[in-house]
Amino acid sequence: MLDLEFIVANPDAVRDNAKNRNIQADVDLVLSLADDRKRLIQEVEATRRRQNDVARSVKGKLEDVKRRKLIDEGRGLKEMEIGQSERLKAVESRLREEQAKIPNITHPNSPIGKGEEDNIELRRVGEIPKFDFQPRDHVELAEIQDLIDFKNGAKVAGRDFYFLKNEAVLLEFALVKYAFETLIGEGFTPFITPDLASLEIIEGLGYNPRGAESQIYDIEGVDLGLIATAEITLGGLMKDEIIPEDRLPLQFVGYSHCYRRESGAPGRVSKGLYRVHQFSKVEMFIFTKPEDSDAAHEYLLGIEESIFHGLGIPYRVVECCTGDLGGPAYRKFDLEAWMPGRGENGDWGEITSVSNCTDYQARRLNVRFRPEGKKPEFVHMLNGTAIAISRALLAILENYQQADGTIVVPEALRAYMGKDLISR
Numbered sequence: 001m002l003d004l005e006f007i008v009a010n011p012d013a014v015r016d017n018a019k020n021r022n023i024q025a026d027v028d029l030v031l032s033l034a035d036d037r038k039r040l041i042q043e044v045e046a047t048r049r050r051q052n053d054v055a056r057s058v059k060g061k062l063e064d065v066k067r068r069k070l071i072d073e074g075r076g077l078k079e080m081e082i083g084q085s086e087r088l089k090a091v092e093s094r095l096r097e098e099q100a101k102i103p104n105i106t107h108p109n110s111p112i113g114k115g116e117e118d119n120i121e122l123r124r125v126g127e128i129p130k131f132d133f134q135p136r137d138h139v140e141l142a143e144i145q146d147l148i149d150f151k152n153g154a155k156v157a158g159r160d161f162y163f164l165k166n167e168a169v170l171l172e173f174a175l176v177k178y179a180f181e182t183l184i185g186e187g188f189t190p191f192i193t194p195d196l197a198s199l200e201i202i203e204g205l206g207y208n209p210r211g212a213e214s215q216i217y218d219i220e221g222v223d224l225g226l227i228a229t230a231e232i233t234l235g236g237l238m239k240d241e242i243i244p245e246d247r248l249p250l251q252f253v254g255y256s257h258c259y260r261r262e263s264g265a266p267g268r269v270s271k272g273l274y275r276v277h278q279f280s281k282v283e284m285f286i287f288t289k290p291e292d293s294d295a296a297h298e299y300l301l302g303i304e305e306s307i308f309h310g311l312g313i314p315y316r317v318v319e320c321c322t323g324d325l326g327g328p329a330y331r332k333f334d335l336e337a338w339m340p341g342r343g344e345n346g347d348w349g350e351i352t353s354v355s356n357c358t359d360y361q362a363r364r365l366n367v368r369f370r371p372e373g374k375k376p377e378f379v380h381m382l383n384g385t386a387i388a389i390s391r392a393l394l395a396i397l398e399n400y401q402q403a404d405g406t407i408v409v410p411e412a413l414r415a416y417m418g419k420d421l422i423s424r
Contacts, residue, residue, distance in 0.1 A: 230255070
């Protein structure tokens with residue numbers, strides 16, 4: 001969350017920022033609650049000072065009448081302090097709740113806009129394939145090669161679930177292995193994370209685990225939810241920790257299943273694997289010093305690009321506008337792959353994103369580092385998708401298809417697949 005002192009000192013800028021990001025946040029209520037908190041803290045402190053004065057006086061030489069009077073006053077002060085502390089606790093809880101709704105500040109280079117249609121393309125990499133036949137979409141290709149079973153996925157679990165089969169299974173494992181070898185080579189510590197996290201951790205990373213608009217599956221009867229990304233579990237690893245400065249940056253890469261209640265409306269753009277309720281993902285996460293986070297952001301973006309360049313998938317890099325940032329991100333880049341089966345003539349579709357969340361998540365989770373000889377400071381936290389398996393599969397099937405419906409295996413994956421062609 002944003003620093004309360006920053007909000008109090010810059011209310012107009014905070015209001016404008018929330019408006020630009022299309023996020024409902026009551027800045028005036030936060031300011032009012034902050035004033036109430038300040039007043040109650042002063043009242044509690046004044047009551048405690050009087051309690052201490054009374055306690056010292058009672059220990060001195062006093063007439064019985066004065067002593068009894070002070071003892072009675074002390075009892076009254078204790079009850080007063082309990083009431084004041086309870087009111088303070090309630091105000092602080094409400095203040096944190098409302099403060100948490102205020103989004104992070106925004107990088108000055110992030111374009112102002114309402115949604116992904118206002119994102120700005122920065123560059124394109126790779127050649128868009130030119131087919132001498134009418135390209136198929138990945139759903140048709142998967143049916144030809146018996147790779148994905150959407151029908152039985154829906155029968156077993158509901159719409160937008162699926163079974164991977166045959167070479168699609170091998171492709172998933174190959175992509176995971178390829179991504180992990182790349183990231184371990186960069187010095188990242190590998191993890192397989194839990195698929196569940198406490199609602200406190202989910203909220204701490206800036207996700208809404210409750211309510212009609214939540215995309216999180218929460219588990220009835222327990223304080224747990226299914227994670228939407230390993231960003232949640234990797235970020236939660238360091239909750240309430242103070243990291244020695246010489247250990248930074250911490251670079252983690254995690255594999256997990258991801259669960260999201262969102263699903264696409266029926267249609268060519270969101271059909272098949274593009275927007276599903278469950279998929280696997282390899283996620284990158286960095287904890288770093290504030291002065292290093294901009295460079296870390298570019299570093300993660302570079303890794304994402306190298307992964308998809310190595311797969312031979314044409315992609316473009318876009319700068320996300322304010323309305324497409326969500327709450328925690330200070331700045332975000334997306335990679336969009338060319339998908340020949342998307343739309344009528346092919347189109348770009350998001351395959352990864354990488355976000356610098358500065359200290360926004362760290363304040364919520366109390367993750368700090370200790371500079372030598374100084375007080376602890378909040379770290380900056382960054383996350384980026386190495387590979388979202390479902391969309392990577394989609395991009396491979398559609399870009400590497402041949403006229404007879406077979407699919408060439410990208411050269412980077414052939415050693416893991418044990419074959420160079422998917423052919424039923």
